[in-house]
Amino acid sequence: CSRCEQCTPDLSKKMSTWGVPAGDADRVIRKLEELNFVDDFRYARAYAYDKLEYSGWGRNKIIQGLWAKRLSRAAIEQSLSEIEDEQYVDIARRVIKAKIRQSKEGVSTFDSRMKILRFAMQRGFEARIASSLLKDIIREMDDTDTDNETWDEQ
Incomplete structure (x- = not known):
């Protein structure tokens, strides 16, 4: 999490594939959020910026990508509102x-x-x-x- 931005749904999926019980995975994610290693809003902003700037994606495709990551509507809307x-x-x-x-x-x-x-x-x-x-x-x-x-x- 310190190397690159991660979102909570991706972390949940990774821990599930590793065989970590759901309860333990939730506790780990909460601790990572407390320590500010994981922030879905920050992830959404970084994703939107990168896809716009480096991949040449428009808002609709960015929304689809964030929606596929299962991020909250609030995180998606905030990330798009910051695009000038x-x-x-x-x-x-x-x-x-x-x-x-x-x-x-x-x-x-x-x-x-x-x-x-x-x-x-x-x-x-x-x-x-x-x-x-x-x-x-x-x-x-x-x-x-x-x-x-x-x-x-x-």
Whole structure:
């Protein structure tokens, strides 16, 4: 627990596989919480931050991951409330731009745009945010192309 964040459901599962009786496991977990080695709220914050910053996950996928860990609704909501909107949008933009660069067609067709939107939504970003960002990125790309044509003509 001192090396990396752990959550109580994971610790319960580990101790169960080790054959530790449930009562003893509960006492160990309570003692770890008293000594501040284990804190589900701190774990949820660290999980949300890591998955957003390093894995490029959106809120929906983070919620699913924390829910799968069987953390409390309060811990999940608090971890998400600490995500700054500006940082969230920047990461969503980075994820979408990376997918556009990776795509063979770019954003030239309706199908390619839908693939990019579906990808962003699979990563957990809300459809409203992903759609808005994709429109902004396409607009920026069109403006850049127009600027390049202007310079080329001169």
